[in-house]
Structures are given as C-alpha cells and as structure tokens.
Ligand SMILES: [Zn+2]
C-alpha cells in the first residue's frame with residue numbers, strides 16, 4: 244500500500260531537521276501506526292548534540308504513541324486483535340525471539356538482529372522508523388500494547404522508553420519493601436523510579452539533582468528527601484543518608500542522571516551489601532573514577548542495564564493506569580509543537596527547563 248507520510252529527517256549535528264512529505268510503500272508484514280504524540284528523550288538530545296553517533300538521515304523519536312492506521316493480522320502482546328483506530332504503545336525495539344539473547348540469556352533487548360526505533364537510517368523498509376513523523380511502521384517482533392481508555396496520550400507517551408527502562412532495571416537488580424533508596428537524577432527516569440519504588444514499599448526515597456525545579460517536581464512523585472550537590476557536599480549527603488538509615492547507608496542506589504560522578508557517589512552512599520543500578524550512561528566514553536576498594540569492602544553489587552525486556556512495558560502501563568490519580572504524570576509534558584516546528588521543539592528541549600517537550604505530528 245502506498246501512503247503519503249510527513250517525516251522529519253535528522254542529517255547530523257549542527258544541521259536543522261528537514262521536514263518533508265514523501266510517498267512510502269508500506270509492507271504487509273509491518274503494522275502501520277499514525278503517530279499522535281512523541282516526546283524528546285534524553286537520548287535524542289545526545290544524538291542531536293553529537294554525543295552519540297547516528298546513521299543519517301534518521302527519523303529520531305522513540306517515545307511515541309499512536310493509533311493503528313491500516314488493517315493488520317498481528318495481535319497485541321496480550322493477544323487482542325488490533326483494529327484500525329485503536330490507541331497503542333509499543334516496545335522501542337523489535338527482537339527475533341530465536342537467538343541466544345532472546346531465548347537463553349533472557350535479554351531480548353540485546354537481540355542479535357535488534358531493531359531500535361528512532362535509531363536507524365531512514366531508507367527502504369526502514370523509512371518510517373521513528374516517532375517524529377506522521378506514521379511509523381512497526382516490525383514483527385515488536386511488543387504492542389493497547390493504551391487503557393482512562394490513560395491519556397500525554398500520560399502514556401514516555402512510558403515506552405523511560406518508564407519501561409526503569410521498571411526493567413529495578414526488576415533486574417531486585418526491590419525489597421522497607422529498604423532505603425537514593426536516586427541520582429530527577430529527570431523522567433528518576434521521577435518514574437521514585438513513584439514506582441514508593442508504591443513498592445520504599446519508605447525512604449532520597450533524590451539527588453543539581454536542578455532545584457526538578458527536585459520540587461519529584462517531591463510530587465514520591466520523593467521523601469531531596470539533596471542538591473551544588474549546595475550540599477557528598478560527605479554531607481552521606482551523613483544525612485546514614486541518619487535516615489540508622490547509620491547503615493542506602494540499600495539501593497539508582498543512577499539515572501548520566502553524570503559520571505553519579506556512580507562514584509552511589510558507591511559512597513551505599514550500605515554494606517547494597518546494590519547500585521545504572522541506567523543513565525547511554526552515550527559512549529562515560530569514563531569515571533570510583534574507589535573500587537569500597538565496592539569490595541562493602542560487598543556492593545553494581546549492575547548496568549540497557550533497553551528493557553518488553554514485558555516491562557506492560558507493567559509500566561499498568562502502573563500508570565492504577566496510580567494516575569495519585570501522581571500527575573500528564574503534567575510532565577511541557578509544550579507541544581507541531582511536526583513542522585521540530586527544530587523549535589529541540590531548541591526548547593535543550594534548555595532543560597521542562598521534563599519533556601512533545602511533538603504532535605497530527606497537528
Ligand atoms: Zn529514550
């Protein structure tokens with residue numbers, strides 16, 4: 244089937260996005276989606292700023308939601324039929340289901356033939372491969388979930404990258420009720436980690452960030468204590484965390500700021516037997532220096548996790564549906580731009596004064 248699609252092409256750092264209308268031949272094996280809303284994720288900013296490489300021209304955008312745009316024989320991950328007009332979200336990658344990573348290693352997000360939306364060269368059958376476009380084609384091996392009626396597009400949109408990544412990381416490192424956590428970074432991942440851990444029995448949810456506004460925001464998402472390292476030293480934060488934990492230090496540290504000092508700080512603040520999860524370093528050469536003596540003598544578990552197992556998307560979506568009255572997820576989306584203004588949207592997002600800036604291709 245041939246359709247006319249409006250796409251935004253990224254040609255490389257320092258070059259504005261090109262927005263154009265092109266004819267695209269869709270393939271019957273894929274699921275065609277009309278994109279309703281897409282948000283600019285921190286990793287899109289890494290790509291645009293040149294911190295992370297990209298195969299260009301590329302349609303960026305992987306945090307997105309939309310509606311089924313053409314009949315498909317595929318079903319949702321929970322087995323329901325996908326009808327035209329259904330509101331859906333999907334895993335940000337497609338995996339084969341048969342390779343060693345997909346089967347024995349339980350890491351489908353690192354599949355041998357992994358396809359990641361918003362990260363590939365836009366050409367041929369991958370022309371519609373990113374969220375900053377009127378349409379996106381979902382490949383077989385992508386997990387597709389219906390968005391519950393009560394959940395708005397704004398509440399759902401960052402879930403398929405930020406929230407699912409957090410839920411998967413926390414499931415990997417393990418969570419235990421009544422533990423204390425410190426979260427390094429109060430951006431989207433930090434916000435999701437705070438409310439998720441709070442609802443999973445964490446009574447002490449401390450958050451560290453240099454952005455005072457974000458620290459205020461995260462208090463509405465379950466943070467019990469906040470610290471600004473521009474105002475409070477690492478040692479002072481350590482003392483405060485020890486006071487909150489009967490002198491132990493924190494059981495769990497979560498690095499989601501991408502700042503390389505985060506890992507070292509979390510090891511310093513860790514209790515004996517503590518666990519440190521890192522999700523933030525999604526750009527190369529994130530070299531850092533840690534006192535490894537502390538990792539050994541405190542028996543600290545250090546764990547990195549990339550992408551997510553697709554089932555984490557279902558869990559995250561269910562969490563938003565259940566707790567949307569308690570946490571104002573929809574308010575995390577700041578200004579929304581039409582696709583023609585994608586350059587303005589990225590300029591705004593670079594200023595980092597909003598948690599998420601959105602692009603609405605239909606407007
Ligand atoms: Zn992302």
Ligand SMILES: [Zn+2]
Pocket residue numbers: 338339340341342343344345351354355356
């Ligand atoms: Zn595979």
